[in-house]
Amino acid sequence: MEFAGFTLRNNLFVAPMAGVTDRPFRQLCKKLGAGVAVSEMVTSNSLLYGSAKTKRRANHDGEADPISVQIAGADPKMMEEAARYNVDEGAQIIDINMGCPAKKVCNVMAGSALMQNEPLVAQILEAVVRGAGSTPVTLKFRTGWNRENKNAPTIARIAQESGIRAVAIHGRTRADQYMGEAEYDTIALVKSQIKIPVIANGDITSPQKAKFVLDYTKADGVMIGRAAQGRPWIFREIEHYLATGAEMPPPKVTEIHEIMREHLLDLYNFYGEETGVRVARKHISWYTKGLVGSASFRHAMNKLPTVAEQLAATDEFFHAQAAESERLRYEEDDKDSQNPEALAA
């Protein structure tokens, strides 16, 4: 796929997720089939550029191209400077967050709240395009700020006129937050009205759903967020299904054990032991969610404070899984798996 001046391996995007799509996770998703992985959002408040968190979020060492960095904020001047700063730091695509439903994003009314103020949207987009210079800028937003005001088509037109190179649309309004089901009619409508690429996002959880959304909306690509948590290989599964119409068999336990171990080592290395163990806990929880016999493993694993203990417990769990079955086996009635975040708190 041609996207913002890059030739991508496919049209599959990893959705930006604060606290999830750090460099280790983005690298892993790209390795396992994603064409683009957008970074966690970086504040446009330059006062925070020196903070450890912002520096870590701006770290792209060893990451495969294209490097897409998401920025958030409501002040056109600050957003322009943030675009310039991140391009200087190595961003190859600047993505603007107008999709986050949180009341305050980076301490200002940003994210999807901005969709209520179309003139301000135009000012921000023009400022960011100016700040990014020759680096392409993309925009992520929702279908509107509530169901009575689905102004995604207007925002998309403003984006196209402002020099935005592609848009990603989450099929919910700001008021919906994450409730209900994503709808794809508004995305299809936007796609029919603008020339720049449209990426469809929201509730895409399987290869079949990805194909359905692509066919239904005629979108140029799909973006996957929560379904990639603990299942970064979903991208190769979708890639395979779109190319052949056939499902891949579930992955081998030994392969996922290896992938996850490498991911954990990368996390420890990236965050240091204390934070690394905490971040890794969340991912281990997602990886093992729904696997046969995993609930008690997660309970025990959440109490382990060191890298050595976490790795040993993980190895033991996967060896036991491999002894039972060659391929990953999920069970439907794993109640604890319904709320892995709570377990990983």
Ligand SMILES: Cc1cc2nc3c(=O)[nH]c(=O)nc-3n(C[C@H](O)[C@H](O)[C@H](O)COP(=O)(O)O)c2cc1C
């Ligand atoms: C934990 C989490 C963090 C998120 N952080 C961001 C973010 O920083 N920027 C953004 O534009 N969207 C963010 N989102 C929204 C996702 O990018 C995506 O639009 C949404 O989850 C719907 O896609 P999905 O159904 O595939 O998860 C976040 C979502 C989740 C679940």
